[in-house]
Amino acid sequence: MEFRAHTPGDSLAIESLFTSVFTRSEGEQEGALIGNLAKEMMAGTDSQDLYGFVADDGRQIIGAIFFSRLTFEIDLDVFILAPVAVDTDHQGMGIGQALITHGLGEMTRKGVRYVTTYGDPAFYSRVGFHPVSQNAIEAPHALSQPEGWLGQSLADDPIETIPGHCACVKALDDPAYW
Ligand SMILES: CC(C)(COP(=O)(O)OP(=O)(O)OC[C@H]1O[C@@H](n2cnc3c(N)ncnc32)[C@H](O)[C@@H]1OP(=O)(O)O)[C@@H](O)C(=O)NCCC(=O)NCCS
Numbered sequence: 001m002e003f004r005a006h007t008p009g010d011s012l013a014i015e016s017l018f019t020s021v022f023t024r025s026e027g028e029q030e031g032a033l034i035g036n037l038a039k040e041m042m043a044g045t046d047s048q049d050l051y052g053f054v055a056d057d058g059r060q061i062i063g064a065i066f067f068s069r070l071t072f073e074i075d076l077d078v079f080i081l082a083p084v085a086v087d088t089d090h091q092g093m094g095i096g097q098a099l100i101t102h103g104l105g106e107m108t109r110k111g112v113r114y115v116t117t118y119g120d121p122a123f124y125s126r127v128g129f130h131p132v133s134q135n136a137i138e139a140p141h142a143l144s145q146p147e148g149w150l151g152q153s154l155a156d157d158p159i160e161t162i163p164g165h166c167a168c169v170k171a172l173d174d175p176a177y178w
Pocket residue numbers: 021022025082083084085086087090091092093094095096097098119120122123
């Protein structure tokens with residue numbers, strides 16, 4: 001199993017992974033939505049605003065994760081982890097947590113100071129995330145599940161608050177995801 005940065009040649013496999021995983025976990029509509037999100041992210045985001053990593057078993061891509069830039073009113077490198085998926089037949093084997101940990105390590109090496117995500121606190125707390133108040137760090141859209149707004153500092157000096165309005169990349173800038 002290799003964890004590596006995604007390349008343009010991976011795009012179709014990554015889109016199809018997100019579509020099939022989310023179709024099987026949450027239904028056809030959600031599968032199409034998240035497959036399209038991955039496609040739009042890869043096609044429409046500046047390279048300095050997007051980092052993607054895949055888990056490659058030598059035959060196929062069995063996991064994928066994206067980190068895209070969040071912009072606040074101060075100059076700080078902040079990214080959001082979304083989406084992430086592991087092939088349905090390979091779930092529950094530790095690949096998801098290892099892929100997230102790999103991605104966070106790469107973000108740290110690139111000097112990213114803070115990473116947010118929006119998901120199940122029970123799962124993401126295993127990889128260092130904790131609940132964040134929207135008063136401390138704003139989300140880009142109104143959240144249907146505010147308890148799912150999570151974050152973690154990657155810097156030595158922990159960040160608790162980030163002032164100002166939050167903007168996400170174009171692909172994520174749709175209330176349907178929030
Ligand atoms: C979430 C996901 C990426 C985790 O990858 P994985 O390789 O299955 O995870 P791991 O094997 O590292 O960890 C599995 C553990 O996490 C738990 N877990 C997995 N998905 C979870 C979820 N959505 N909520 C809470 N816990 C979850 C499992 O119950 C398991 O717990 P256990 O070890 O006590 O049995 C993967 O299950 C997946 O792609 N799910 C469907 C898509 C999704 O929900 N993506 C995340 C939202 S963007």
